[in-house]
Amino acid sequence: MTPGEHAPDPRGARSPAEFLACLQALKDWSGLTYRELSARAEARGDVLPRSTVANMLSRATLPREELLTAFVRACGTGPAALEEWRTVRRELEGRRGYGDASDPGEAVPEAPDPEGPDPAREQLPAPGEPPASGEPPAPGKLPASEQLPASGEPPVWPGAPADEPRNPGPGARFRIRRLLVPAVAVAALVFAGVSVVAFLRDGHTGHPPRTPTAPAAGDVRIRVVGTDFCLGERRGTRSGQVYQVPCAAAGVPLYALAEAGDGRWRIASDHPDYGAGCSGLPSGGRVPGAPYEDSECGDPTRIEEFSLEPHGTPVRGYRIVPAGSAPPGGCVTVVGDRAAAWSRLAQAPCAPDAAGQLFDFDRRD
Numbered sequence: 001m002t003p004g005e006h007a008p009d010p011r012g013a014r015s016p017a018e019f020l021a022c023l024q025a026l027k028d029w030s031g032l033t034y035r036e037l038s039a040r041a042e043a044r045g046d047v048l049p050r051s052t053v054a055n056m057l058s059r060a061t062l063p064r065e066e067l068l069t070a071f072v073r074a075c076g077t078g079p080a081a082l083e084e085w086r087t088v089r090r091e092l093e094g095r096r097g098y099g100d101a102s103d104p105g106e107a108v109p110e111a112p113d114p115e116g117p118d119p120a121r122e123q124l125p126a127p128g129e130p131p132a133s134g135e136p137p138a139p140g141k142l143p144a145s146e147q148l149p150a151s152g153e154p155p156v157w158p159g160a161p162a163d164e165p166r167n168p169g170p171g172a173r174f175r176i177r178r179l180l181v182p183a184v185a186v187a188a189l190v191f192a193g194v195s196v197v198a199f200l201r202d203g204h205t206g207h208p209p210r211t212p213t214a215p216a217a218g219d220v221r222i223r224v225v226g227t228d229f230c231l232g233e234r235r236g237t238r239s240g241q242v243y244q245v246p247c248a249a250a251g252v253p254l255y256a257l258a259e260a261g262d263g264r265w266r267i268a269s270d271h272p273d274y275g276a277g278c279s280g281l282p283s284g285g286r287v288p289g290a291p292y293e294d295s296e297c298g299d300p301t302r303i304e305e306f307s308l309e310p311h312g313t314p315v316r317g318y319r320i321v322p323a324g325s326a327p328p329g330g331c332v333t334v335v336g337d338r339a340a341a342w343s344r345l346a347q348a349p350c351a352p353d354a355a356g357q358l359f360d361f362d363r364r365d
């Protein structure tokens with residue numbers, strides 16, 4: 001939840017569908033995952049299974065009062081606000097058939113975004129990404145800031161007269177040869193420097209390039225390209241947040257790829273404490289910087305299908321692109337210090353250089 005921001009008010013709801021939209025907005029306002037909501041309810045002595053919450057928010061019928069109470073309390077509201085939620089629910093339940101709740105021809109609005117529309121924030125480029133007004137560099141071409149200047153005129157070696165004859169005599173050839181040697185050496189150094197910059201910019205940190213493994217159904221270890229990190233969770237926590245961890249220590253949870261049709265994939269997880277789940281983004285990816293996390297499969301409010309798109313020529317790795325994310329153009333990204341273990345993964349705008357956004361799907365025995 002954002003400090004100073006008020007929780008959604010259910011008193012404007014005139015139908016069960018609008019009431020459920022307010023409950024979804026309350027969950028978004030809380031900033032809590034289903035695991036965290038379940039844990040907070042358990043700490044209060046309430047029972048709030050994650051699957052029950054997901055089912056409640058996906059329906060257009062009023063939840064039971066005890067379920068509503070556990071959910072609203074877990075979201076972090078106070079006693080007065082909780083009583084308002086209960087009162088609105090009772091009023092809606094008391095309207096026979098809900099016929100007087102709303103105009104039958106009126107469209108039910110979508111759940112409001114708790115942070116409100118903010119086009120400027122949604123269009124902010126990710127770290128290292130060029131501004132939206134600039135065109136991304138063409139494939140294989142360096143940005144203008146890394147290109148060598150070009151005058152558009154034929155090159156003239158340093159010190160050589162512009163009107164030098166096309167067939168110079170022996171003395172001129174010797175002079176050109178003396179100038180050519182250091183010029184070629186400088187050009188070689190510049191080329192090497194630009195190559196190193198491009199190599200590092202693409203996310204490599206001293207690791208030799210390796211042929212990436214194409215996605216295929218089955219058990220996999222998801223590696224961050226150019227590093228010794230793989231994807232995993234921090235065992236002992238309930239958030240489901242996915243981090244990059246040393247591959248030697250990765251293994252919680254175990255991952256597998258499953259085809260979802262139309263070129264899309266599900267990334268299934270098998271956690272030793274929480275069982276089977278799916279990797280995904282909460283709230284339909286609407287919130288900028290939405291965390292990439294593991295949770296129970298089948299939650300209609302999450303994005304759980306991805307396109308695994310090859311990047312580079314030849315292919316250097318695969319982007320994990322949320323299918324149907326709003327706003328579009330997002331990629332699963334290592335955020336923060338990409339050279340450090342336990343940096344988390346979240347949705348961020350797909351960058352032209354794909355830094356922190358390329359993954360390899362090694363077969364797992």
